[in-house]
Amino acid sequence: MQIGPDAPAGFRIGLLGGSFDPPHEGHLHITRWALRRFRFNRIWWLVSPGNPLKTRGPADMDRRLDACRALIDMSRVEATDIEAHLGTRYTAETLAALKRLHPGVRFSWLMGADNLMEFHLWEDWRWIMETFPVGVLARPGAAAKAALCPAARRYRRFRLNRVEAGRLSHARAPAWALLTGAMSAASSTAIRARGDWP
Numbered sequence: 001m002q003i004g005p006d007a008p009a010g011f012r013i014g015l016l017g018g019s020f021d022p023p024h025e026g027h028l029h030i031t032r033w034a035l036r037r038f039r040f041n042r043i044w045w046l047v048s049p050g051n052p053l054k055t056r057g058p059a060d061m062d063r064r065l066d067a068c069r070a071l072i073d074m075s076r077v078e079a080t081d082i083e084a085h086l087g088t089r090y091t092a093e094t095l096a097a098l099k100r101l102h103p104g105v106r107f108s109w110l111m112g113a114d115n116l117m118e119f120h121l122w123e124d125w126r127w128i129m130e131t132f133p134v135g136v137l138a139r140p141g142a143a144a145k146a147a148l149c150p151a152a153r154r155y156r157r158f159r160l161n162r163v164e165a166g167r168l169s170h171a172r173a174p175a176w177a178l179l180t181g182a183m184s185a186a187s188s189t190a191i192r193a194r195g196d197w198p
């Protein structure tokens, strides 16, 4: 049975998990950036059934998935509700399932710098770090602080520099990179606060 988008062996696929409640320009910005700088063949947006650390549940999955698909303007990027099909909620469980289902694919985990700051609170975060390359994209207010957070400090020896970041999608874990540069200030919270969603 195929679960999720097409994933040919040998492909390097970046996984951007999120609530996407709603999706916005910031998600597009970091996706473009990661595709280019980390050299992925594909990026999948994993639309989460619900962040395990958030008490407030997101809007209906179909609504969020449709909004992601309407927004995505890159042929190498797809949105999927794979976690709902796998029945996983924690990222480590999702990654373990994807690794089993697609043994020939090189998956990397992607996130904004705000999530790196909380990464040490995630279930089995060290296993994630030691099993998959991790690409982090700067976000306003989080870029400089993220470089000093617990996860960054613990794995500082494995941080790729600006030039080395170009081989992140090929790298053997542990390997992670924090891209800095032009950032997008967009956020789902701000869109919801304006009453534009759902």
Ligand SMILES: Nc1ncnc2c1ncn2[C@@H]1O[C@H](COP(=O)(O)OP(=O)(O)OP(=O)(O)O)[C@@H](O)[C@H]1O
Residues within 6 Å of the ligand: 016, 017, 018, 019, 020, 021, 025, 026, 027, 030, 110, 111, 112, 113, 114, 115, 137, 138, 139, 140, 183, 184, 185, 186, 187, 188, 189, 190
């Ligand atoms: N503007 C942005 N710059 C960098 N990373 C971002 C940006 N917006 C979202 N991300 C990252 O994309 C992933 C999914 O984010 P999410 O769907 O939670 O959006 P959000 O805007 O952070 O939502 P909320 O405001 O509800 O927390 C996370 O790793 C997050 O850090």
Ligand SMILES: O=C(O)c1ccc[n+]([C@@H]2O[C@H](COP(=O)([O-])O)[C@@H](O)[C@H]2O)c1
Residues within 6 Å of the ligand: 016, 017, 018, 019, 020, 046, 048, 050, 051, 052, 053, 054, 089, 090, 091, 092, 115, 121, 122, 123
């Ligand atoms: O696995 C965990 O413990 C965990 C804790 C917090 C967040 N995550 C994942 O991080 C991604 C971003 O979450 P969010 O709500 O900030 O969009 C999403 O895929 C979540 O499932 C995962």
